[in-house]
Amino acid sequence: MPAPDRRDPPAPGDLLGPYRIVRRLGQGGMGAVYDAVDTTLDRHVALKVITPALADDPQMRERFVREARAQASLDSPHVVQVFSHGEVDGRLHIVTQLVPDGDLGRFVRRHGPLEPGFAADLVAQVADGLAAAHRAGLVHRDIKASNVLLRHRGTDTVAQLADFGIADAWSAGEMAADVVALGRLLGSVLADGVGRELAAVVGAARSADELRDGLRSWGTGRRSVPPGGRRGRRRLVAGVAVAAVVVVGVGGVLAGGGASDDLGPEARVARALQQQAGLDDTSATCAAHRIVERHGVEGWRRPEHRDDVLAAVAACLWWPQPSASRISPRIVATYKEPSGPR
Structure with missing residues (x-):
């Protein structure tokens, strides 16, 4: 052969x-x-x-x-x-490592510019990774949104710096250029660029460590939430309600039948989430799809699946979803698109 x-x-x-x-x-x-x-x-x-x-x-x-x-x-x-x-x-x-949830550039194109606290948190994570590289004697030289890979865990997002393909041996000048590139990265994911407060944080940083610490200090007291953060307080309250009723209340509605008997399993779960947890139609439909797809009509109510169910509901609460009438498995699985380093 x-x-x-x-x-x-x-x-x-x-x-x-x-x-x-x-x-x-x-x-x-x-x-x-x-x-x-x-x-x-x-x-x-x-x-x-x-x-x-x-x-x-x-x-x-x-x-x-x-x-x-x-x-x-x-x-x-x-x-x-x-x-x-x-x-x-x-x-x-x-x-x-295969990072499963795509890159930052694709995420912004799909969902729009980020809320400042969330953007600052992501760039602080990238700065932390870059600081480790600088300590090891590497500069990156190609920091951009497509080289930042994301891993979503419930309402948390981990950012990982990828593709050191044009990296080079450390030098003070190129280390400083990497830090400047982090500032450009931050501006590229914000709707109106880097505002006055964030510009002061970026301008004061002389190293990746300092930029990381500055962004984290700036973010203290601000909710670093994904897109849709302006509705964060309302959605957080809804999330607490879901935690209280999703296993007991929704299970009761499904077991009791009644008016929802003529509905399919996803629609019945969605209606229960709307009626008992106060979720909007889009979030309820998204959550119902995830719950039933993963665990079926009965299996999801088992105690060992409780954390997974709550994580699925939380993901739909925090992340903007398409119209409820048009949700499909492909769209709901937005955050499971394998991606490697660019």
Whole structure:
């Protein structure tokens, strides 16, 4: 059997060492990124295959190995973790953590500019990851929204800095440029750019550490919530109500039947959430879809599923959803689109 031509891009089902290609996620500056399965550990990873022209350059190969090792040494929850790197069948590659919920640029395009407290919190997380890189002797040089990957956990969002593909050895000038780029990142996700208060915080920071601390101090007392934050207080109250009734109250409505007998299971859960928790039609329909899809009409009421049910409801309360009449599994699953480093 002839050896694979490394100039041909991997296709779904192909093996690259122990990694089986699932699908292509996108194209980055140094190569294509794939969702792949590590067949040894049976887990999904992000696999970046370096463009052959770059892999053939001895200086680029040396730099690639140096930077892959440096990034792998970083110990930060806000930097995408590097698992391994190497070469198989002439293909140079790097294997990293697969972050499941897309990048910040895509999120803003889909949902609109961020509320200032939420934006400051995300950029503070990126600054924390960048500070770890600076301490390890790396500068990033390509900080932008598409290189910030997101992981949503209920109402919390973790930001992780990705793609150190054009990173370089540390220098004071480029470290300062990274900090300036963080300020530009903040402005790019806000509707009206960086206002006077935030501009003062950004301008005073001489390092990523200082910017992180400044943004966190600025955010003290402000709710750092996702888009829709202007309705945060009302939705928080609704969330407390949901916590009180979602398992007992809604379960009672479903068990009791009555007027809702002619409705399907999702509609019955949605009506109960509207009547007993005061949710609007859109949030109730979104939550009902998630609950029934994951656990069925009866299974979701079991005590061991309570936290998952509440997390599903909270996600629909905090995050803007499409019109209730048009919600589909694809739209509800917005936050489960696998993404790797760009």
